[in-house]
Amino acid sequence: MKKLIVLAVFISLVIVTFSQKKTLKKELNIPYYNVSVTKSDNYIAEKCKLDVYYPDSIKGFSTIVWFHGGGLSGGNKELPVQLIQNEVAIVSVGYRLNPKVKCPKYIEDAAAAVAWTFNNIEKYGGDKKKIFVCGHSAGAYLTTMIGLEKKWLAANNIDANQIAGLFSLSGNGITHPTIRKENGISDKVPIIDQFAPLYHVRADAPPLILMTGDREKEFYGRYEENAYMARMMKLTGHKETVLYEFDGYGHGMRVPGFPLVFKHITIITDKMNKSSK
Numbered sequence: 001m002k003k004l005i006v007l008a009v010f011i012s013l014v015i016v017t018f019s020q021k022k023t024l025k026k027e028l029n030i031p032y033y034n035v036s037v038t039k040s041d042n043y044i045a046e047k048c049k050l051d052v053y054y055p056d057s058i059k060g061f062s063t064i065v066w067f068h069g070g071g072l073s074g075g076n077k078e079l080p081v082q083l084i085q086n087e088v089a090i091v092s093v094g095y096r097l098n099p100k101v102k103c104p105k106y107i108e109d110a111a112a113a114v115a116w117t118f119n120n121i122e123k124y125g126g127d128k129k130k131i132f133v134c135g136h137s138a139g140a141y142l143t144t145m146i147g148l149e150k151k152w153l154a155a156n157n158i159d160a161n162q163i164a165g166l167f168s169l170s171g172n173g174i175t176h177p178t179i180r181k182e183n184g185i186s187d188k189v190p191i192i193d194q195f196a197p198l199y200h201v202r203a204d205a206p207p208l209i210l211m212t213g214d215r216e217k218e219f220y221g222r223y224e225e226n227a228y229m230a231r232m233m234k235l236t237g238h239k240e241t242v243l244y245e246f247d248g249y250g251h252g253m254r255v256p257g258f259p260l261v262f263k264h265i266t267i268i269t270d271k272m273n274k275s276s277k
Contacts, residue, residue: 023086024053027124032093032116047096050113051077054089054124062130062164062265063089063121065114067139069170072106072178073098075138082258088265089126091117095142103179103195107152110142114163115156130269132165134261136254138178140171144197144229148205165207165268169257170218173198173225190221198229203237209264210243211257217250 028051031038038045055061064083068075077094084090095109118128135143146152147166153159175196177187185191192198210230215223223245230243244260246253 023055023057024084024089025056026054027052030116032113043096043100047094048109048112049077049094050116051079051092052089052124053079053084053092054126055086056125058087059125060127060130061087061089061125062132062269063091063117063126064167064261064265065091065093065117065131065133067093067095067110067133067135067142069135069137069139070097072103072138072141072176080254080258082255083261085262088262089121089124091121098178098182102182103176104152106138107142107145107195108155111146111152111156111158114146115153115158118158118162128162129272130164130265131162132167132261132265132268133163134167134169135171136169136257137171137251138176140168141176141197144168144171144173144208145195145200147208148197148200148202149194161204161206163206164272165209165264166205167209167211167257167261167264168197168226169211169254170213170222170251171197171210171226172222173229198225198232201229201232201236201238205233205238207240207264207268208233208238208242209260210241211246211253211260212244213246213249213251213253215245217248218253219251222251 029049032050033048068078077092079092093113096105121128133143143166147160147163150160175191175193179195210226212218212223212226230241233241246256
């Protein structure tokens with residue numbers, strides 16, 4: 001586990017933020033289910049859309065698929081300004097929410113959005129070998145669920161191992177509290193079942209970067225869930241799991257986390273480029 005000093009993180013953030021021109025084209029409110037599915041359900045038509053922000057001056061760029069937080073019951077697709085760089089595309093995803101739907105609908109939506117990205121990003125100039133999935137809180141939960149449990153993407157004819165990297169910013173390791181509540185289980189009762197990312201640890205998963213706030217300021221147990229998941233991933237033989245903890249930050253630790261997202265994207269893509277030579 002890497003414990004980071006706040007000042008160092010802010011220095012990295014300033015470098016990243018002000019060294020980029022932030023010029024991206026955009027295409028908004030794209031349905032990611034096919035026409036027949038979208039027309040069959042008004043709530044799908046309302047929520048299951050994504051926005052694509054992409055560079056128009058380069059080809060073969062990396063793409064971040066971004067899932068918002070909100071406890072699986074709130075929030076909307078968003079574009080965090082700290083993610084905007086002129087050489088990386090962002091696919092910002094909306095998905096259905098509790099109580100209008102229940103598990104596993106949110107997970108199915110997340111998988112469908114990632115599959116859409118694999119099937120379409122080359123039309124915008126991106127490289128589908130460089131698709132990274134990232135989210136905060138509930139969005140991080142969706143990230144690790146579809147990245148570790150392969151069946152969700154397999155249902156969309158995509159192998160989860162095609163994902164270049166998974167970034168979980170203060171996500172759950174155990175079963176999400178909203179899903180436990182749906183099943184009449186107290187949010188104070190920890191459960192590791194088929195809807196827990198921890199249940200699906202495996203050696204051949206994509207690179208996994210886990211980040212949390214300070215263990216004393218985070219949601220209770222959130223750091224420990226991630227520490228346990230990092231340990232179990234390593235015990236299974238996974239070689240590319242990294243855990244970061246941000247001193248002084250609570251659950252809202254996205255800002256210091258974003259520079260590390262770009263750092264690891266660079267590490268992973270540099271490794272890809274070297275292996276292809």
